Amino acid sequence: MTGKDDIPALEEELPPSELPLDAWHRARGARMVVFAGYHMPIQYEGIMAEHAWVREHAGLFDVSHMGQLSFSGEGVDEALEQLLPSDIKGLKPFRQRYSMLLDEDGGMLDDLMVSRLGDGAFDGADIYMVVNGATKYDDIGWMIEHLPDEVTMNHMDEQALLALQGPEAGEALATLIPEAADLYFMQSGPFTWRGVPLWVSRSGYTGEDGFEISIPARDVTLLADALIALPQVKPIGLGARDSLRLEAGLPLYGHDLDPRVSAIGADLGFAIQKRRREEGGFFGHARVMKELADGPGRKRVGLRIDGRLPAREGAAIYVGDVMVGEVTSGGFAPTVGAPIAMGWVSLPHSAIGTALEIEVRGKRIAAAVAPTPFVPHRYRRQKSV
């Protein structure tokens, strides 16, 4: 038996590093794999069971491999607006926004979450950013190159990051930190648990309600223990994280997104607010405007697949004899109960319902462009503002 396309391990010249919870995962029976340069848990009891648990209860994910950055200094908003196409100046304290790093040609270098800090969190820094683990060092290099000297960027590698996700996440976290459960989707703030300072945001990568919790690495074992002691919470591995985010229609950088992909082609135009489109002043603005006017050459779409055979990353998408796209993520979707995929297709074939064929091991399987998410999001949104 040979795994052909397991979660691709990032090719690193250095040996893989250990995350703060490494021994904790192993003690709970995790199977460890190398991902983003770290030993990480891919599963505990099994991907299907873990996936179902998160959709019904609450799962604890260790995402400490991700890059946590803070920014401060004179002109930090202006400087970040050069690098990010999103509205930073209009980002209120304790609010979080999805954004991305674009290169000069509008290619995607990473996608990320950016928040405005407050109340002295992270040594009084102004902005907090979470970037992908596999790209964090490249992101840091890019930003060092392009940020003015007045702006200080701090890679907070002494911080761990936990995600608590699922419909019972609010109830679970409320037993430890009652005030944190009052947050709405994309709000964040500083909290204290047993004297330990936390930065908690109501967000995640599963389509479910949930939180991401930044905590000093030295205290993370205590918090992880306290969370999984709750009846609603089980530890969940990277495998279920991937199947959950795919069902939620959320792209994964390095697979669905890469420097060849534009923000508009990736269907992430929502992250570029009106003022930024009009005023510009960020890398890639010309391409964004051109593609908003003329359409991107190709578009990221969801794909429903007939039958049981999964189509995976790299599978070619056809209309008749013409290759019109490629699968960038795909697999069996446990909640849907069928294989699903995400990929790019050329614009004329990107409308919902378009019939396509995907080639898997020399065979054509029937597929169609599908609306995303495949499983409805269940965020705790503020009803009316």
Next chain:
Amino acid sequence: MSRYFTDEHEWVDVEGEIATVGITDYAQEQLGDIVFVELPAEGATFEKGDDAAVVESVKAASDLYAPLTGEVVETNGALEDEPALVNSDPEEDGWFFKLRVANASELEGLMDEAAYKKFVESL
């Protein structure tokens, strides 16, 4: 009937000239939840080591190799409706296919149960 094992974590039951092929409990455990099995066509012929079937788990597709040279005489249709049989009963009801063995001397290169057990412990 004798059971043999390969270093690719397949088991082979040989009865006369017919060999039944499946994957070991260790293999299913490593693969995780199996969601699809692609079986060979009856009548297909394989050389030892050829790709003969594909097992799709939630995360990955994996090849199953022909452990012996021969012709496929029967496949386990139950796996098409219930691929999870490979997880729940890998070494009995979760079998993949039966081969008519072309060259019985190839069995000499396979492991017996004790040798396979040792092999797994060494991993």
